[in-house]
Amino acid sequence: TSESQPYRTGYHFQPPKNWMNDPNGPMIYKGIYHLFYQYNPKGAVWGNIVWAHSTSTDLINWTPHDAAIYPSQKSDINGCWSGSATILPGGKPAMLYTGIDPNNTQVQNLAVPKNLSDPHLIEWVKSPTNPLMAPTAMNQINVSSFRDPTTAWLGPDKKWRVIIGSKINHKGLAILYTSKNFVKWTQAKHPLHSAEGTGMWECPDFFPVATRGVYGVETSKLGSSIKHVLKVSLDDTKHEYYTIGTYNIFTDKYVPDKGQVDSDSGLRYDYGKFYASKTFFDILTQRRILWGWINESSSVEHDIKKGWSGVQAIPRNIWLDKSGKQLIQWPIVEIEKLRVNQVKLPSKFLKAGSVVEVKGVTASQADIEASFKIPGFEKAEVLDPSWTNPQLLCSQKGASVKGALGPFGFLVLSSKSLEEYTAVFFRIFKGHGKYVVLMCSDQSRSSLDADNDKTTYGAFVDVDPVHESLSLRSLIDHSIVESFGGGGKACITARVYPTLAIDHEAHLYAFNYGTEKINLTNLSAWSLKKAQIS
Ligand code: DQQ
Missing domain, CATH: 2.60.120.560 (Exo-inulinase; domain 1)
Known part of the structure; x- marks a missing residue:
């Protein structure tokens, strides 16, 4: 009841109980919006992480489903952490996500829908070749700093690209991988981007924005009327920041524009509580939509007592400001x-x-x-x-x-x-x-x-x-x-x-x-x- 639960929300997304954090793999499929999220089925604190799943036709009213991705393979037996959806040619969704393996190493896995004719995509099957990307003696990636694959984008060379959040010492890193078939991935020689002094980059997001107008563009879109946005979530400060810049598909490098601040003191989607956010392109309405996790400001004891923790922000439509120097965000019109x-x-x-x-x-x-x-x-x-x-x-x-x-x-x-x-x-x-x-x-x-x-x-x-x-x-x-x-x-x-x-x-x-x-x-x-x- 609202008397015993005065802090539960009326229209912000939250599960009936327990812990929720990052939004995962948001997408639209056959006219249905999907939201997956980091969820602890066993309590109001972080742990036992699975991908819980809800669907909606309007991004406001939601129907819950069973957990979509949960530990079941060696490559994710200790947790199914954050990841993103990519819509492959033919409209087939594919999820790249971080699995925690038996050695507590962070690796990247693939899951695809079992039945593409089900618009709710209730069941997911994992690739037998998981993990697809892993830290090795060769690549020198830190086993506990390698997570949160983005939505992948396709270049004119028919190669997919994806970035994974990482760090070396205190330098934040967007490690780039490429693939021809979405299964066999090769680490690129250079990261897409990096920045000194930021610490670990969690939940990177990399996407194009149109230089004019409010419409969003598909994640693989390139061209002269396109700028790119790189957002990272900083594990050290629990702040996010983004820059606007130029992406060169031939060198596979992203360079923030002059004047953009590539650090914690740069631009933020939100200057309060908002973390591990992720965008997707809504092909139905041609919008780019941003989801973000809002955590509690109460104590862990309080969370346990009320039996839940974490909400999702109202999805925001985002586009490039006329100045070209920042993004504009507005609650999706459906809320009205x-x-x-x-x-x-x-x-x-x-x-x-x-x-x-x-x-x-x-x-x-x-x-x-x-x-x-x-x-x-x-x-x-x-x-x-x-x-x-x-x-x-x-x-x-x-x-x-x-x-x-x-x-x-x-x-x-x-x-x-x-x-x-x-x-x-x-x-x-x-x-x-x-x-x-x-x-x-x-x-x-x-x-x-x-x-x-x-x-x-x-x-x-x-x-x-x-x-x-x-x-x-x-x-x-x-x-x-x-x-x-x-x-x-x-x-x-x-x-x-x-x-x-x-x-x-x-x-x-x-x-x-x-x-x-x-x-x-x-x-x-x-x-x-x-x-x-x-
Ligand atoms: N949450 C996930 C990680 C991610 C972090 C684990 C960000 O994949 O780096 O629940 O909040």
């Missing part, structure tokens, strides 16, 4: 089917210190979108040149710290008298020759329970607040606050565990704690219906 009882606030000024309640929505399970305009910039605080770390800046200037232009935004999952709230907000600073927009998600007051991790998150948003209005959207789901600033230019996801602001006791507010008034040009909020998940 769950919207009911729209509440609109007329355009109004939020004076210094104002808190305006958005009434009429179920604030524990809601979608809220607003735009702000800044009437004047004269009073903007000057951005100190040393304030380069947005997360640190947000922690130092939390929601309760008054500024000039901001903090303004939303108080979500709030108790009536604001003993508890999560604040999602902007601040605007005067930078060198331009105004700088900071977006924060401040969890410090999110719960009266002291046992949770309440770290504040922050990101700079590349918008010009003088000429553009500033938009903010939050998807609120009991213990999840997933926020999108600047139309998807910066995203921050947080986990919170309110003790008072639960179910119908949760409230939603727009606020401005800055000294200068802000124009709230429009605000819409909706209750979101429950999705069918398990």
Whole structure:
């Protein structure tokens, strides 16, 4: 019941119980979306990992199936870890995944559907030649740093390519393998890419994006109107970062564009909790869709007590920003089917210190979108040149710290008298020759329970607040606050565990704690219906 389980989600994907981590092999087959995920059938902590499986026709409502891939061969007897789907010619899916063998060596395996006429692909068979890629004395790959194959792509030379996450000392590595038949794989002489100082690269993702427009492109697409994206998940910091760059199919090298930061301080899909993410190309709607795992901010004891851990973020449509310098992400449009009882606030000024309640929505399970305009910039605080770390800046200037232009935004999952709230907000600073927009998600007051991790998150948003209005959207789901600033230019996801602001006791507010008034040009909020998940 929701009384004993106040943190379970209404529309974010989660299994009925137990531990879940990385999304695996997302794809669409015969019009059915498939999500596989790292799952512990035996408990709420990581272990005994299998590929659990659910399918959907809309990426929102899901039907669970039996585990698709589970230890059964020598090459995966100690675990079936992360991997990806590739659609082979003729539309046949193939899964490459990491198996843990009897020596606890990480190796790469292949599984294919048993029955291609079953759109739900319930049964999977493993290649008898597994493992297909393994650390050897020859290749000097570390046995515990060799995992998470990507979706493979096909070159004009008819060779498949795939990368595997790895490291040498502290250098992150995308080891490249090639194959003519998808079964016999040869390690390339050079990695696709590497970066010093990052540590282990988990769950790499490598894919093309169109230089113009919002449509996604198939993973093997090459050409002059294509850029490439390389995303890696850093085991050391549990952050992901991505770069945009150029991929040369002839040298099989990827080079990030000038100005792209190839480290933990680079661009992130999400500046809060979001890890081991993976995209797939949705051929039905021509979108590239991103899945990511959101873990708990509560203690292991708490997870065991509630009997589950981990949720998946709402799938995001991603494309290249007009600037060519970053990606844009937006919750898939299907989520809007769950919207009911729209509440609109007329355009109004939020004076210094104002808190305006958005009434009429179920604030524990809601979608809220607003735009702000800044009437004047004269009073903007000057951005100190040393304030380069947005997360640190947000922690130092939390929601309760008054500024000039901001903090303004939303108080979500709030108790009536604001003993508890999560604040999602902007601040605007005067930078060198331009105004700088900071977006924060401040969890410090999110719960009266002291046992949770309440770290504040922050990101700079590349918008010009003088000429553009500033938009903010939050998807609120009991213990999840997933926020999108600047139309998807910066995203921050947080986990919170309110003790008072639960179910119908949760409230939603727009606020401005800055000294200068802000124009709230429009605000819409909706209750979101429950999705069918398990
Ligand atoms: N999770 C999997 C690994 C991967 C890690 C194991 C990332 O394959 O590197 O559950 O969260």
